[in-house]
Amino acid sequence: MSEKIRSYIRKSLGRQVSDSEDKGCDYDEYSLQKKEIIVFAVQGLVIMSVISYVFYRSAVALIILLPLIFPFFDYKRKKCITERKQKLTLQFREMMHSVIAGLQAGYSVEHAFEHSYDDLVLLYGKNELMPKEAENIKRGLRNNRNLEDLLTDLAERSHVKDINDFSEVFRIAKRSGGNLPGILDDTAQTISNKIDVKRDIATIVAAKKMEQRIMDVVPVGIILYIDATSPGFFEPLYHNLTGEVLMTAMLAIYITAFLIAEKILEISY
Secondary structure, eight states, X not given: OOHHHHHHHHHHHOOOOOHHHHTTOOTTOOOOOHHHHHHHHHHHHHHHHHHIIIIIOOHHXXXXXXXXXXXXXXXXXXXXXHHHHHHHHHHHHHHHHHHHHHHHTTOOHHHHXXXXXXXXXXXXXXXXXXXXXXXXXXXXXXXXXXXXHHHHHHHHHHTOHHHHHHHHHHXXXXXXXXXXXXXXXXXXXXXXXXXXXXHXXXXXXXXXXXXXXXXXXXXXXXXXXXXXXXTTTTGGGSSSHHHHHHHHHHHHHHHHHHHHHHHHTOOOO
16 A cells, blocks of 8 residues: 555544644544544445445446545535534633633633633533633643633634634733723624624525435436336446446536535535
């Protein structure tokens, strides 16, 4: 097996990391767990089997299509990354509200961030994303690290625009002085409103995503239905060069339509 193939497999499956590594993880990277690999492998094999039957009626086609399991792993891994960023963004909003409440209660900004850890643990538990990040901030502050640097590090690792915006505003407000609680409160409210808008869009798009899922299976369902009710109807399309070329073209159009629909309904974080 060539080094290129090994590299692609590692990228598709992700590198297994320990819990301690995950606390400082890059949120654009995700390591599939063993259970996820098994589930996605079964899903991929079912999809490849259906495609090989519907479009080619050939076991050889299934063997040829098997390498596509790795792009499928990569697709599912990116889905997991998007879901994790979404969760991180929602939990970050709660941390912002906790910090603002602490500042309004008279805490120093560092103490407000330390106190936010306790609030996040009560809301989500110790093992969720933002409580772990808040614990890292708390630990960094006790090790005399600069708060601006800790937030910048989180923003760079998260690759989430809202977190990056908050980090930038905080850095500027902290250095320029002035009404820090007021500035951060306005910023947190603006970011919170943006997150609410994204959630509303996601709710609206959810129905469209369901329609897309139905449309994804309709062509295959129609072929299977006709094949079951009228045996031999599609036989001229199989086991000959013209039919294989035509079905391959149809498969390419089908996959292209699926990817375009996925891109249209995608919500970035």
